[in-house]
Amino acid sequence: MPTYKIRGINLDFPFEAYDCQLVYMEKVIQSLQTRCNALLESPTGTGKTLCLLCATLAWRKSLGSFSTSQSEIRSHISGSQHSDGSLPQSQGSKLPTIIYTSRTHSQIRQVIQELKRTTYRPKMVVLGSREQLCIHEEVSLLRGKAQTNACHSLCKKRTKRYCAHFSRVTEFVKNNPGLGDDPIDIEDLVNIGRSCGPCPYYLSRDLHKAVDILFAPYNYLIDPGNRKSLNIEWNNSILIFDEAHNLEGLCADAASFDLPxxxxxxxxxxxxxxxxxxxxxxxxxxxxxxxxxxxxxxxxxxxxxxx
Missing domain, CATH: 1.20.5 (Single alpha-helices involved in coiled-coils or other helix-helix interfaces)
Known part of the structure; x- marks a missing residue:
């Protein structure tokens, strides 16, 4: 696999890179090194997503190894937890978290396929909604607020109908510290839930605080409610909007409301x-x-x- 040295960073690329790809990756690394915003464009078919992933992960790797060691992951899991069961962000490491967003989950699925083609294996997870991840036989049939309310109700320990999938999340994460070391998608999380029992939705929520790169749709950053629920240290994060053609409209929708x-x-x-x-x-x-x-x-x- 070819290796390129760009602005002092050793970058592994799956193929012989075109000149336009090298320029694109150089600009990505430059923006990361100088801590500035960047609006980058490249012609269709030039592998923007692959370039963006390789450049960002190469820069991140130059700061320190990815969070894939067994001892480090166990320290995240065995450490203090939030009241909602989510893991705290790394206390011992000041390395930034990469938040990679795209418009839809189908586009994120393609991004993860690109990640699999690289040599980089950061600790990762994909966030999704309950509609995509819930495997409870009753709650999974609901939609919107009705589904959210039903989920919250069944996750209360004192209720007789306490969700068995939710109760298995903490133990499963503890016994599987390597989960997310290899690229996984929403379908993989659902398959894990169906075969092993833990709730895929809360499994991704537990994992997201101990990852190097987090994949999610735009609305997880734009929508105030979704953004607040993540509890991410935004001042120490790299935000990537891939294929941001509809970002302006999404921002307008998030700031809009209906009056009867x-x-x-x-x-x-x-x-x-x-x-x-x-x-x-x-x-x-x-x-x-x-x-x-x-x-x-x-x-x-x-x-x-x-x-």
């Missing part, structure tokens, strides 16, 4: 009442503190939203 028409109708009614009150005060006491025109404008804008 009944609420808008009530706002229109209250604005009209404020207009009438302002006019009445002006006529009765020459009170000009409240301008009815302002409420009229507000009423017009809210009415426009209903059209």
């Amino acid at each position: 028409s009944s609420l808008l109708t009530a706002c229109i009614s209250e604005a009209k009442t404020c207009v009438d009150l302002s006019i009445a005060r002006r006529e009765k006491s020459s009170d000009k503190s409240s301008n009815p025109d302002n409420f009229a404008i507000l009423r017009g804008k809210v009415s426009f939203c209903l059209q």
